[in-house]
Amino acid sequence: MNIIEFKDKEQLGKEAAAFIARSIESKPDAVLGLATGGTPTETYKELIHLYQMKQLSFKQTRTVNLDEYAGLDSHHENSYMTYMKQHLFDHVDLPEDQYFLPNGHASNLEEECLRYEKLIQDLGGIDLQLLGIGQNGHIGFNEPGTPFDSKTHVIQLDENTRQANARYFSSIDEVPKYAITMGIASILSSKKILLIATGKSKAEVIKQLEQSEIHPDFPASALKLHPDVTIFIDSEAGSLR
Ligand code: F6R
Numbered sequence: 001m002n003i004i005e006f007k008d009k010e011q012l013g014k015e016a017a018a019f020i021a022r023s024i025e026s027k028p029d030a031v032l033g034l035a036t037g038g039t040p041t042e043t044y045k046e047l048i049h050l051y052q053m054k055q056l057s058f059k060q061t062r063t064v065n066l067d068e069y070a071g072l073d074s075h076h077e078n079s080y081m082t083y084m085k086q087h088l089f090d091h092v093d094l095p096e097d098q099y100f101l102p103n104g105h106a107s108n109l110e111e112e113c114l115r116y117e118k119l120i121q122d123l124g125g126i127d128l129q130l131l132g133i134g135q136n137g138h139i140g141f142n143e144p145g146t147p148f149d150s151k152t153h154v155i156q157l158d159e160n161t162r163q164a165n166a167r168y169f170s171s172i173d174e175v176p177k178y179a180i181t182m183g184i185a186s187i188l189s190s191k192k193i194l195l196i197a198t199g200k201s202k203a204e205v206i207k208q209l210e211q212s213e214i215h216p217d218f219p220a221s222a223l224k225l226h227p228d229v230t231i232f233i234d235s236e237a238g239s240l241r
Contacts (some may be wrong), residue, residue, distance in 0.1 A: 013042025151181030
């Protein structure tokens with residue numbers, strides 16, 4: 001794991017966007033694995049900027065997102081599909097039939113997980129996976145205890161995760177209790193991984209990530225099994241190292 005610290009989240013966003021752009025430049029039809037949440041918004045803003053400056057095109061790129069809430073229609077204001085459209089898809093030249101998220105509203109969620117895992121395989125696998133990290137060490141929605149050999153599956157969200165995400169909903173009761181997430185094995189099968197973390201609230205988990213043994217109780221420790229992981233943090237997230 002190569003950890004690089006930047007001054008602040010703005011500089012990190014620029015560098016993460018440049019990292020992703022290099023991947024697309026070297027392989028225009030790359031498959032990008034994408035994340036949602038507060039951390040990547042700056043990165044997506046910079047990717048849109050590169051596109052607007054005509055320095056980057058997503059015309060041939062395919063994207064697969066890590067996760068989606070179960071029970072929310074893709075048009076719901078809090079679905080991750082809506083998030084991705086608002087923060088990236090609607091602002092760049094990525095064709096509509098080239099971006100994919102799990103369907104959290106599928107009538108059979110187990111079948112949806114199998115379909116999504118197969119889709120990733122059919123696309124040729126993920127070239128670059130962008131990850132955030134939860135305060136409990138989750139990657140995707142793989143909560144502590146998730147087996148490292150897990151593929152895309154339905155997961156019950158930790159209370160801690162529901163509370164962290166309640167800021168986007170009118171109350172905690174509105175936050176879904178379940179989600180579909182790529183598994184740890186799905187994430188580890190990506191060719192390259194970029195994890196980003198910003199702010200004081202991530203300082204403890206970044207310290208843990210550096211020091212932890214490889215164990216399912218701390219899902220992000222699985223990244224130590226992957227040969228090509230880069231971690232970008234800002235000075236606040238790095239403040240307890
Ligand atoms: C989001 C995801 C999660 C987030 C994590 C951090 O698609 O898979 O693992 O990356 O919960 O979220 P933020 O960035 O909001 O702190």
